[in-house]
């Protein structure tokens with residue numbers, strides 16, 4: 001074992017994740033030292049709430065309110081950013097890089113939106129920016145995409161990458177709990193983002209999918225091109241009908257190589273109930289990666305929470321410690337592909353995205369309606385996989401004059417489906433906005 005003194009780390013923000021990092025690093029310090037080749041010591045912590053920070057670190061590290069004091073400390077080699085958001089966090093990360101510090105962050109929002117600027121700055125300065133905790137928390141999915149799967153031409157990546165929404169969908173389905181009640185519980189457990197609309201509107205998942213698209217296909221991070229749809233408009237009836245058809249509804253982040261470029265999208269998705277990923281419950285995350293050589297691989301585990309996320313942050317600290325003295329040219333590239341070898345594959349517009357569909361139409365319970373609807377689909381060249389019609393009584397009570405028509409379609413382009421949906425919506429016998437949920441077989 002080398003006689004190098006511990007590498008010194010400065011922590012910016014010691015909330016849910018930061019406190020986990022501090023705790024796990026203390027608890028497992030000997031094990032971690034044996035792996036890293038030298039000790040890793042948090043010697044300075046910045047948090048606006050210095051009293052709470054001191055309560056966590058005691059005498060083990062210097063606590064300050066001003067994050068810039070950490071960046072200015074010449075003894076610190078690695079800065080860990082665990083504040084969150086793209087405001088002050090962006091400035092601090094860029095300042096840390098400019099000061100020659102390596103950066104470890106869990107901040108997917110920051111990297112998905114400002115990654116191009118941050119990785120270029122790090123490249124120019126010869127420092128590392130590591131972000132395993134930013135996607136699927138404790139699951140080593142960044143490592144898998146960046147290192148474990150480098151032999152492959154990756155075809156697609158699809159994942160449950162937001163614990164809060166998966167927790168909400170699971171609890172609503174299993175316990176019949178209300179959306180708001182479950183969201184509050186996810187916040188209490190420390191899963192939710194500071195602004196939980198990032199979770200429920202699919203934005204957090206889109207940040208993570210954006211990072212995975214860059215790593216899988218060697219393209220720049222392009223969050224602004226992602227299609228984003230959350231779970232707030234999902235209705236309990238659709239979760240139930242999907243089950244009856246052999247599917248589960250999951251909020252998936254999907255990025256896929258297609259003829260015209262790369263798909264990048266987040267939306268509620270029907271997945272066959274028999275797939276492993278369809279059975280991922282609660283706050284758990286899972287990511288499926290399809291590579292041409294390896295086939296399908298699945299990564300499963302805790303995507304949020306204090307210590308699971310800390311596990312990923314500390315793994316990055318070990319990597320950075322090991323590579324700190326290596327020639328920058330021989331380090332693992334930030335986004336898996338060498339910076340001069342990035343691709344300009346375009347993110348394709350949603351109109352060109354091809355998926356199956358689940359449609360639910362609230363219709364008048366009278367003869368000929370089904371024929372009208374299927375006629376529109378047939379004329380658009382959309383082929384039907386399954387049709388389910390609920391009894392009027394089940395939908396509107398005894399004597400109801402309305403019924404639900406549920407249709408599963410085979411693969412069709414979104415633009416074609418949009419036009420057919422508009423035509424169906426215009427029928428006088430269609431009584432409410434049509435529900436449309438995309439479907440992926442993930443085979």
Ligand SMILES: NC(=O)c1ccc[n+]([C@@H]2O[C@H](COP(=O)([O-])OP(=O)(O)OC[C@H]3O[C@@H](n4cnc5c(N)ncnc54)[C@H](O)[C@@H]3O)[C@@H](O)[C@H]2O)c1
Nearest residue numbers: 013014015016017046047048082083084106107304305309
């Ligand atoms: N909580 C999770 O499960 C989880 C999982 C993966 C990634 N993340 C990401 O990790 C980051 C941190 O999340 P968290 O849940 O620990 O947040 P948190 O709100 O619990 O902690 C943030 C901490 O930063 C401090 N802070 C705020 N502004 C500061 C400033 N200007 N200077 C110094 N300290 C400041 C706050 O006082 C707080 O202690 C975010 O980017 C989040 O998206 C969180």
Ligand SMILES: N[C@@H](CCO)C(=O)O
Nearest residue numbers: 162163164191193304
């Ligand atoms: N809010 C995120 C935290 C982990 O990134 C989630 O619920 O998955």
Ligand code: NA
Nearest residue numbers: 132135137139
């Ligand atoms: Na991870």
